[in-house]
Amino acid sequence: REREREREQLRNVLHDASRLESFLRDRRRARSLPAYPAALLERQSGGGKRVKFADSMGLTLESVKHFSALEEPQIPSKVLSRHRSFPPPQHDLLADLRHRFQAGRDTDRLLACFPELRDAERRVLQLRVCLERVTITQFDVSGQIRVLDGREDKEVGVRYTFNDWLSHVDAQAVPVAAEQTDLVGERFVFTVFTPPFMAPGSIVHLAVYLKSDGGEFWDNNEGQNYSFRYHSMPGTAAFHST
Template sequence: MQVRFVDSLGLELEDVKFFTASEDPRVPVHVITRLMASSELASRKKLELELPYFQPAFPDNISAESGFLERLIQQRVSLEKMFYSELGIIGTVQVLNLAYEKEVTLPVPPFIMTPGAVLQFAIRFRVTGSEYWDNNAGCDYKLTCQTYKLTVPKECEDSLVHFV
């Protein structure tokens, strides 16, 4: 006799974790959102989701802005582009090639996506014992968490929600 653990689509579960009474599991926000959506579907209420997104207080593609090259030469480091999703923030940074070894960091504090929350950050570039910053001309880069409402069409209400 063989025992297998599978999800709702019959796919293998990779890991099983047992929690003690004093240990709360950490469930990602996107999973909780989908679980709540499933419970609304089961109760046959109108399904409307509020999904979070980041609203930047700066252009997404900074390198396309006039004066970008001059800014890069003056500061030696500059944020180039930003991409946002439920899974996180990805940014590209340009630096002057002052030495072979470089260190570029975006000091970002832990952040929970709640509506109205503001994430502020700056970029630090360390090279040859010196440190250079891009802090958006002293204002820091700011992303505000907003939400938008999404109503699920009736034809999708009976769809199976699958969590990987």
């Protein structure tokens, strides 16, 4: 009996060795190694399903697909049609906005609502201060003021409004050197910056002033204001009044 028991144990050992050799041979034939322990892959998820991979169990993969860099991908027609229905790229939208903005800059501008300015010397002798010249661009109104006051301590400027005098802003003018020796009075210049976008029909009103120890003097176009109306029109030439 003792010999039969030893023979049985030997047969079991040989059988186990054969199973181990077969297992190792199958593992060598496997194309890849398991990324995670099989015990973790066999855990149940929230839906109660189990996921197992063939190579994690020591089995061979059914097939292996090799991709080439020269091989063009085959995209299903449904995917292509959905891609074509997407909105245009963002840079196209920005280009369209820039084009519209440039078109608005080229066609919309302020126009003077008063006659061409003349007789600056006569008016400055009468009012002590007068608007002598204005230049309108796409973004501002620049002007030249004539002043008859020899005092050093004086303030010259322009008062303007965008809301029909519900509120206003004062902008101080700065002196400029005279280009002619027989000039009556002194010259000052100013710039009023207008909003980049104004509704059609909007009006900018302004008047020029002189403040000194001798008093306060105004030129407001004989009480009518110097007004500029916002219009849409072709062309880019600036308006000059002398």
